Structure formats: C-alpha cells, structure tokens
Amino acid sequence: MAKVRVYTREGDDGTTGLFYGGRVPKDSQLPRAYGTVDEAQAVIGMARAESGAGSELESLLIPIMRDLWVLMAELATLPENRSKLDPGVTCVESGMVDRLEKMIDELDTRFDRPTEFVVPGGNKVSGWLDVARTVVRRAERHALMAAPPPSHVVPYLNRLSDLLWTMARWQEGESLPVRDVI
Numbered sequence: 001m002a003k004v005r006v007y008t009r010e011g012d013d014g015t016t017g018l019f020y021g022g023r024v025p026k027d028s029q030l031p032r033a034y035g036t037v038d039e040a041q042a043v044i045g046m047a048r049a050e051s052g053a054g055s056e057l058e059s060l061l062i063p064i065m066r067d068l069w070v071l072m073a074e075l076a077t078l079p080e081n082r083s084k085l086d087p088g089v090t091c092v093e094s095g096m097v098d099r100l101e102k103m104i105d106e107l108d109t110r111f112d113r114p115t116e117f118v119v120p121g122g123n124k125v126s127g128w129l130d131v132a133r134t135v136v137r138r139a140e141r142h143a144l145m146a147a148p149p150p151s152h153v154v155p156y157l158n159r160l161s162d163l164l165w166t167m168a169r170w171q172e173g174e175s176l177p178v179r180d181v182i
Contacts, residue, residue: 019073019090020081033146034075036139037157041068043135044164047128057125057171060103064160067096071153075146082151092152100159107166114175122172129168136161 015023016031024030044061051057074082074091085091120130140157147153169175 018078018081019076020078020084022078022081024078029142029146030075030078033139033142034072036135036142037068037072037075040132040135040139041065041072043128043132044068047125047132047167050125050128051171057167060167064100064163067092067156070096071156074151074153075143092156094152094155097152097155097159100156100163104159104163104166107163107170111170111173114169118169118172118175119180120168122175126168126171129164129171133161133164133168136164 010017011026014026016026017023018030044065048058048061048065051061070088070090071092074085077085077090082091087093088096121127136157140154140161143153143157
C-alpha cells in the first residue's frame with residue numbers, strides 16, 4: 001500500500017478545501033477564523049506542556065483542546081453545509097459554553113481576583129495562558145463574520161478567553177498589579 005503524502009499541492013493556487021466540500025481563498029473569513037483557532041490551540045498546548053504531565057491544569061486544558069477541533073470543523077464548513085454538522089462533534093453546542101462557565105466559576109473560588117489590570121507573566125504557565133487568551137480574542141473577532149448566530153462559536157470563544165484569564169491568575173497565585181510597575 002502506497003503511503004499517503006502530507007502534501008496534496010491542491011492549495012498551491014491559494015485556495016483551501018473545506019469540510020463537506022467547497023474551496024475558498026486561504027485569506028477569506030473561514031480559514032482566517034479557523035486558522036486563528038488553530039493558533040490558539042497551539043498556544044494552549046504550550047501552557048499544557050509547561051504545566052507538566054498529569055497536572056490539574058493539563059486535565060482542564062485537554063478537553064478544551066478537543067472542543068477547539070469541534071469549533072474548527074464548524075468554521076471550516078460553508079454556511080450552506082452547516083446543516084450537516086453534528087452538535088458537539090462537528091459544531092459547537094450551548095452545553096460546551098455552559099461547561100466553560102462552570103469551570104470559570106469553580107476556578108474563581110481558588111484565588112483572590114485582582115481588582116485592577118495585572119502585568120502578565122508571573123510565571124511561564126500564566127504567561128502562556130495570557131498569550132492564548134489574546135489569540136482566542138483575535139479568533140473571536142474573526143469568528144463574528146464566519147459564524148454568525150445561531151452558531152455558538154462566538155460565545156464559546158468569549159467564555160474561553162475569560163477562562164484562560166482566570167486560569168492565568170489561578171496559576172500565578174498572586175498577580176502583579178500594573179500600578180506596582182508604573
């Protein structure tokens with residue numbers, strides 16, 4: 001059996017194939033949105049790597065990384081094909097957003113929330129979580145046009161950025177307020 005190659009050469013013309021068919025320019029709204037989510041997932045992977053195998057943070061991040069595959073599948077589908085998507089498997093469902101809110105609420109009980117802006121980077125893990133948060137915010141902005149309501153993509157990304165901020169503060173333990181460095 002011949003080995004399937006990683007490259008197809010189909011994208012050499014500047015287009016990319018989508019889930020359930022169709023091709024679009026690589027710089028159009030769908031690839032821009034799911035590409036930014038892919039970037040966010042990679043940065044979350046850096047936070048996971050820094051947190052250490054078997055850590056509580058790793059156990060929280062892996063399901064989120066799986067959710068992002070679901071989210072990318074939805075964003076990689078033309079609007080006319082989205083009826084073919086399976087909630088929770090290939091498109092975001094409201095329960096996924098609810099799960100993030102529960103995680104935020106639970107983690108928020110573990111530290112004293114800062115009352116002012118904080119300086120990111122109290123340690124490597126919190127630093128990577130803050131970078132992930134900013135990439136998720138960018139993905140959210142790109143997803144506004146790529147996945148309008150009734151999609152749950154934008155609410156998911158909005159909660160995810162809040163969760164990443166919460167995780168970063170939790171991992172820092174004590175945040176450095178901006179006023180202490182000005």
